[in-house]
Amino acid sequence: TGSSFSHFTNPSSDAQRNTAPYQQDLPTLANISVLAVDDITRTCTVNAWGRHWSGLLTASATWLDSVVVDGNLTIASGATLHIEPGTVIKVSPGVSISIEGIIEADARLGLQQIVFDCSVTNQRWAGLRINSDDAGNVLGNVALRHAERGVIVRDGHLILDGCGLQQCGYGAVYASSTGSITNCNIWDCDRFGGLLIDGAVSVRDNLFHYNNQGGVRVVRGDHYFARNTIRYNGDGHDSTRVPWGGLEVLGASVDLKCNHIEQNEGPGLFVFAGGYAAMNNHKWNDVNDNMLAATLLQYDYGQVHVQGGLVSLCDGLNSIYSAPDTGRLVWNSFVDSVSLCMTRNCWGTTNTANIASRLPANTGFLPFLPSDLECNTVPLDSGAIDPVTMLFNQGWDQEHQGLFDAAIITYDSLIFTYPKSLYAKVALDRVFFCKKAAEWSWSQIRQYFLDLAADSSKDSSLANQCRTTAAWCLANMNDFYGAMTELRALADSSTKEEEVIRNQLTLLLVELKQNHTDSLFSFPGHPDRPAAGLDAVPSEVRTEVADAALVTFTEGIDALLRGAYVVKNADANQPLGTVIPERFALYQNYPNPFNPNTEIKFDLPEDVHVKLKIFNTLGRLVTTLADEIRPAGSYRLTWDGKDQHGTAVASGVYVYQINAGNFSDAKKMALIR
Numbered sequence: 001t002g003s004s005f006s007h008f009t010n011p012s013s014d015a016q017r018n019t020a021p022y023q024q025d026l027p028t029l030a031n032i033s034v035l036a037v038d039d040i041t042r043t044c045t046v047n048a049w050g051r052h053w054s055g056l057l058t059a060s061a062t063w064l065d066s067v068v069v070d071g072n073l074t075i076a077s078g079a080t081l082h083i084e085p086g087t088v089i090k091v092s093p094g095v096s097i098s099i100e101g102i103i104e105a106d107a108r109l110g111l112q113q114i115v116f117d118c119s120v121t122n123q124r125w126a127g128l129r130i131n132s133d134d135a136g137n138v139l140g141n142v143a144l145r146h147a148e149r150g151v152i153v154r155d156g157h158l159i160l161d162g163c164g165l166q167q168c169g170y171g172a173v174y175a176s177s178t179g180s181i182t183n184c185n186i187w188d189c190d191r192f193g194g195l196l197i198d199g200a201v202s203v204r205d206n207l208f209h210y211n212n213q214g215g216v217r218v219v220r221g222d223h224y225f226a227r228n229t230i231r232y233n234g235d236g237h238d239s240t241r242v243p244w245g246g247l248e249v250l251g252a253s254v255d256l257k258c259n260h261i262e263q264n265e266g267p268g269l270f271v272f273a274g275g276y277a278a279m280n281n282h283k284w285n286d287v288n289d290n291m292l293a294a295t296l297l298q299y300d301y302g303q304v305h306v307q308g309g310l311v312s313l314c315d316g317l318n319s320i321y322s323a324p325d326t327g328r329l330v331w332n333s334f335v336d337s338v339s340l341c342m343t344r345n346c347w348g349t350t351n352t353a354n355i356a357s358r359l360p361a362n363t364g365f366l367p368f369l370p371s372d373l374e375c376n377t378v379p380l381d382s383g384a385i386d387p388v389t390m391l392f393n394q395g396w397d398q399e400h401q402g403l404f405d406a407a408i409i410t411y412d413s414l415i416f417t418y419p420k421s422l423y424a425k426v427a428l429d430r431v432f433f434c435k436k437a438a439e440w441s442w443s444q445i446r447q448y449f450l451d452l453a454a455d456s457s458k459d460s461s462l463a464n465q466c467r468t469t470a471a472w473c474l475a476n477m478n479d480f481y482g483a484m485t486e487l488r489a490l491a492d493s494s495t496k497e498e499e500v501i502r503n504q505l506t507l508l509l510v511e512l513k514q515n516h517t518d519s520l521f522s523f524p525g526h527p528d529r530p531a532a533g534l535d536a537v538p539s540e541v542r543t544e545v546a547d548a549a550l551v552t553f554t555e556g557i558d559a560l561l562r563g564a565y566v567v568k569n570a571d572a573n574q575p576l577g578t579v580i581p582e583r584f585a586l587y588q589n590y591p592n593p594f595n596p597n598t599e600i601k602f603d604l605p606e607d608v609h610v611k612l613k614i615f616n617t618l619g620r621l622v623t624t625l626a627d628e629i630r631p632a633g634s635y636r637l638t639w640d641g642k643d644q645h646g647t648a649v650a651s652g653v654y655v656y657q658i659n660a661g662n663f664s665d666a667k668k669m670a671l672i673r
Contacts, residue, residue: 054095063087068119074098077132085110085141090119096126099137099156103130106140108162114139118146124169126547133157133178144168149550150189153177160184165193171211173550174201176513181206191554192217193233196252198509203228212236214244215264218252218275219557220509222433226257234265234293245290249275249309250557251505253429255400260286265293267301271309272561273498273505274465276426280312281393286319288348291327302328308498310422314341314389317369321348329358340422341389344369388414392423395430404438415452419459428452428462432469446473464490464499468506480514484590504560511590512553548667552588559585581605581634584663589639589656593670596641596648600625602658607631610660614639617653625656641671648673 054071057079064084070092075081077100083089085107091097097116107114118125127147130137131154138159143166144150150168151160158179164186165171171186171193180202186193186209193208194216204226208215215230225247234244245266247254255278261268268290271277279285287303303320304311311330313320320329325348332340340360346369347355359365395410411427411434418424428449435445453466467490474483484507491503559582581603589598604610612626623644625637639656642648651673657666 057081063089066090068092069095069097069125070119072096072098072126075101075103077101080104080136083114085114086112088115088117090117091125091147092119093123094126096129098129098131100131102132102134102136103128104136104138105142106138107142108140110141113164114142116142116144116147124148127152127168129154130156130158130177137179139163149173149547150186152550153179165189170195171208173197174199175550177201180204187211190236195219195554196221196223197512197553202226208246209233210235212244214248214266215246215261217248217557218250218254219505220251222253224255224257225259227259229260229262230268231260231262231264245270246287248272248561249277250560251275251502251509253426253433254278256285257283258285260288262286262288262290263292264290267291267303267305269304269311270301271304271306271311273308273501274425274429275309276429277309277311278396279316279318280314280389282315282317284317288319289322291322300327300331302331304330306330306332308501310426312341312389312392313343313345315344316342317344317346319346319348319369321346323348325349325351325354327358329355330360330363332360340364341386343367346370388418388421388423391417392427395427399430399434399437402437404434408434408438415462419462424459424462425465428465428469442473442477446470446477449473461496461499464494465502468503472506472510475510475513480510480591483510501560504556508553508556508560511588512549514591548588549592552667555585556587559583581632584660584665586656586658586665586667588667589669593672594641595672597638598641598669598671599636599638600656601634601636602660603634604630604632604660606661608661610658612637612656612658615655615657616649617655622649622654 051067053067053069053073056074056076058076060080060082062082062084064087067087067089068091069089072095075098079101081099081101081103083103083105089097105114116125116128124146125148127149128139128144129152133156135157137157138161139151140159141162143164145166146168148169150165150171150173151158152170152173152175154175154177156177156179158174158177160172160179160181162183165184166186167188169190171189172181172184173195174181175197177199178201181194182202182204184206186206189211191211191213192215193211194203196203196216196218198219198221200222202224203216204224206228208228208230209232211233213234213236215233230246233246236244244264246261246264246268247259248270250272251274253276256269268287269277290303291300303322313330322329329347330342340363342359342363342365344367345365347358347365349355350368350370352366352368355365355368356363391410391414395407395414398404398407398410408431411431414421414427415424415431431448432445435448440448449466449470453463453470455463468487471483471486471490474480474486487503487507487510491500491507494500494503582605583603584605585603587601587603589600591598600612602610602612607629609629610626611624613624614622616622621644623639623642625639649671651671653668653670655666655668658664
């Protein structure tokens with residue numbers, strides 16, 4: 001280890017295997033079939049021609065030619081993995097490469113791509129995971145194929161430029177991370193080409209196409225999209241739900257400029273649960289000829305679909321149309337009665353009556369543009385803008401000029417002057433992001449929102465949103481238990497469907513965050529806080545837990561989108577009763593890992609006999625938590641880490657399984673004593 005190997009000196013090469021020195025020094029092939037990366041203790045350059053890598057790399061290394069990774073590999077903090085152009089990395093099925101240090105895989109100046117692929121045809125490796133926020137992390141001109149999750153950036157930073165991500169479960173996933181996705185071709189993924197969760201990512205000049213569930217899903221955070229083409233996505237829909245489409249914005253703020261979103265199966269743009277899409281002030285976006293599945297569904301959700309969010313189109317110079325001139329252009333499912341500004345956009349026709357019939361009621365769309373505009377053409381003079389929109393635009397401009405304190409003052413003025421406007425709720429989110437950018441502490445931001453929620457003059461939905469944001473601050477202070485406790489209480493007391501959805505979305509984010517952070521065991525106030533630190537958890541268990549958390553999170557998002565959380569007694573004159581699930585579901589336990597107690601949540605859409613059992617990894621029954629008929633509802637049961645005889649079980653991985661009617665599911669959890 002620590003030496004430079006070549007084709008001629010590599011002891012595992014065909015040319016060397018039958019030599020006497022080889023047979024004397026390395027008596028069995030098993031002894032040299034795996035290069036023990038744990039043994040590499042100093043900076044080295046390895047020509048890994050046919051070499052096998054796994055374990056922990058604690059010092060810097062260079063890969064070139066051909067590399068095989070046949071076991072989970074971690075690049076430790078302080079180490080750099082440099083990959084030369086033309087290198088081909090073959091990874092065994094189910095195996096991941098995790099970067100805790102730095103990865104330099106930049107072939108943008110070379111003629112040959114760097115290639116990551118699965119070593120077995122028709123199978124998948126786990127993916128490349130970036131868990132480092134080093135500014136030097138870069139993937140340039142890299143082809144990444146056949147991974148469950150192509151690239152996952154967790155609490156980190158990555159420049160992804162000029163890459164091709166193909167036939168993965170997900171393409172690029174950024175969770176609570178920063179960086180950029182530029183000049184990439186991401187296609188033929190089972191779910192989404194891109195998944196952005198919190199953080200801030202710049203997405204420019206990419207092609208997202210032929211992804212089964214949708215082009216890009218954005219959940220919370222503050223992101224910028226420019227000059228992307230998002231087309232032909234969403235053919236994995238079914239007739240029971242809104243079909244997946246181009247770009248989904250859920251509780252996030254997205255600034256859109258010069259994007260082409262076209263010919264997707266569902267809506268081109270879907271804004272949900274407090275999301276905000278900025279397409280105003282000369283943005284030149286094209287959202288055209290989407291909703292290809294409208295005939296199958298026998299319903300049209302529009303080129304732009306808004307549900308509990310806001311799309312700003314005022315003076316936008318966008319082109320939004322479908323050919324022929326039929327079908328919804330913009331549909332706002334929660335607030336059709338609210339006046340909306342959509343002036344100076346192209347709607348594909350000059351027939352005023354036709355346009356009006358395909359937009360929400362009370363929409364101001366005049367003047368409109370008679371034809372398409374090219375991106376960045378000379379802007380037209382703006383028409384009259386209402387004072388609320390004008391005030392919000394002022395804050396938005398200040399924010400994007402880096403004048404965060406001034407923007408906070410402007411947004412505050414809007415919130416206090418127009419508390420019942422749609423822009424007030426978006427302004428609250430902008431205040432949150434501005435305070436973060438202005439380096440307010442989490443405790444200061446939390447106190448601001450708690451004080452605002454206590455103001456009795458505010459709209460009840462606005463107060464609920466303030467308390468939800470305050471709970472999110474707790475999660476960022478690593479008090480996950482406190483955050484979940486507050487969010488569950490809010491969900492139980494919410495009086496509007498929109499509030500329930502926002503609370504549920506934030507709860508999913510908190511559950512995901514607690515499984516991604518290095519403060520996994522530091523949630524103050526939790527009665528079952530383990531004494532052991534994160535180092536006590538094997539890296540493969542941490543990876544498995546994090547992957548399970550991502551799956552649970554995306555399943556929860558899907559449940560929200562298909563209306564799995566509906567309000568019982570939803571009459572406007574009745575208080576909210578119980579939030580009843582639409583479908584059966586089993587969720588990831590919390591906390592996980594745990595010691596000694598953990599909570600398991602499941603949903604029952606109907607009265608049914610339910611069995612919830614715990615097994616060890618050998619398949620032996622440990623204990624039974626439920627074996628009875630239960631009415632429809634959501635349940636949380638606690639396991640105390642003991643078997644059916646009351647004896648504490650040992651540390652390890654356990655499986656919990658539910659059977660309810662025809663529904664069955666199982667998940668893993670880790671107990672750390």
